[in-house]
Amino acid sequence: MTYSASMAVQRLFPTDEGHDLLDLTREVVAKELRPKVDAAEAAAALGEEFPTDIFRILGRAGLLSLPHPEEFGGGGQPYEVYLQVVEEIASAWMSVAVGVSVHSLTAFPVTTFGSPAQREALLPGMLSGHQLGAYGLSEPLAGSDVAAMTTRATRDGAGDDGAGDDGATDDPAYRIRGRKAWISHAGHADYYTTFARTSDARGRGISCFIVPGDAPGLSFGAPEKKMGLHCDTVREVIYEDVPVDAARRIGDEGQGMPIALAALDAGRLGIAAAATGLAQSALDVAVAYAKEREQFGRAIASNQGLAFLIADLEAAVLGARAAYLFAARLKDAGRPYGKEAAVAKLLATDAAMRVTTDAIQVLGGAGYTQDFPVERYFREAKVTQIFEGTNQIQRLVISRHALG
Structure with a gap:
């Protein structure tokens, strides 16, 4: 059984360059990430292994520095383009997508709060693809x-x-x-x-x-x-x-405190995009399995109860994607987006937990084995509700904005 995680996702970009970057990302993902992820994650579970070579490949392709200034070696891309690239990477290898988001987070203070001299001295190395x-x-x-x-x-x-x-x-x-x-x-x-x-x-x-x-x-x-x-x-x-x-x-x-909080707003969008990509992959596996698996003489996808479950999972993924893209467009427009970033992080990571859980249910006993990737997706989804601010903290942020 083959899976085309997120290949069929409809995407809109503000420029043609965004579509070109997506094509490049999908090419790198198909050639370098997807064939290696299962073995690398299994090996790393037994001892320390770090995908340095993968980050170097992404760096040479220019995918580690997309939202940062071109004059210092960045991609100069809108945040909504960068986040969709992160989602695409996460659909294949969540650990690497999280790493891309973390790396961008580390450069954010220099990009946003650094002096001209600091940007000139530090950003070329940070954005070169050779540093992490x-x-x-x-x-x-x-x-x-x-x-x-x-x-x-x-x-x-x-x-x-x-x-x-x-x-x-x-x-x-x-x-x-x-x-x-x-x-x-x-x-x-x-x-x-x-x-x-x-x-x-x-x-x-x-x-x-x-x-x-x-x-x-x-x-x-x-x-x-x-x-x-x-x-x-x-x-x-x-x-x-x-x-x-x-x-x-x-x-x-x-x-430092306002710098950290501003960086976390941007970082939460990276995690939201990664969680959406993870959820999309789990949904893709569930859909493929439901269409091929037969019980009582017909595909289990023909059962309305399961079909409605798939519909709910599809709605959860689309809602997560819409939330992070809306927040990104506010950020790109120079408008406040802290509340929307918290909403996106909350919705996308809760969606990832739900979709990966229910994807295992769709596969039944097979979903609980390592023969299918959904058990790994489930384990990876849980931490998205914890890092870059727990989802309880996101609710605190959202309620403070809502209540003034």
Whole structure:
């Protein structure tokens, strides 16, 4: 049995270039991702394996930097184009799609809040396709409660004030000490977009830094043993007096919280798109199986009860896609989109959980085996309701917007 996950999805792009990028993405997915995903995920479940070669392929194709400025090596694409590419990647390999979203998230602070000198110095490497980033925000005791973080950056000598130069100094301006938890790409990243406390001022005590991956004092915990997304290596990142020049502090000292929250709005859309792609693949498998599997002398798809279930799953996937695209178009128009991003993340990830669960039900006992991919999709869907802000946090965000 073959599956054409999301190949039949109707897509609209604001430019012809978007359609060309989709064609390129589908070509890369068919040639490089789909044939390798099952073996790679199974191998990674038994021990650490990271798809560095896949990220390099996506980087050479220009698919790691689509929403970032062209003048620094990005694709200069609207967010709605970038997100549909992420969805297409997720339809084949969810771990890689999450990695693409995380990488884009790590460059967002420099793109959006960096000085001209910082963009010129840092973005070409970040967007080259040769570097991969990690996002250091969560901590063992500071997940949803970002303000509770304890990782601290302290001034270390005169150093550089970070204002308008290339970042070269004789002495580091800060030293970072603390721990970050649940960090994708940890141990494999070329840089760590890190949030650390620079003061105890309420609401203004956190700052953002770009920490080189080879910085002295940087180390990592053992890979977490997760129920899914095995190729998305997640570890604790340990900072032991890690030196960071002030020119690698993004924004003003104390501006880290608004930078983190703005980045998370964009990151939530990436997860929403990835969850939609995952749900689409589960739906495709369920539909193909229902049309081929016969019981009582006819295909099970002819049973109205199952047909209506398929209809509900189709509606859930289409609703998720519509939600993230609407939020993306607001973002592309320069309008506020925080509430809509939270809605999209909530709807898409809940849809992914429901669709993958019911896809297993459609396949029956076969769906519970590793002979079909829906059991993997189910395991991968669960974490989408947790990372980039749990869905309980999304409801908090949405209710605050709705209630003013």
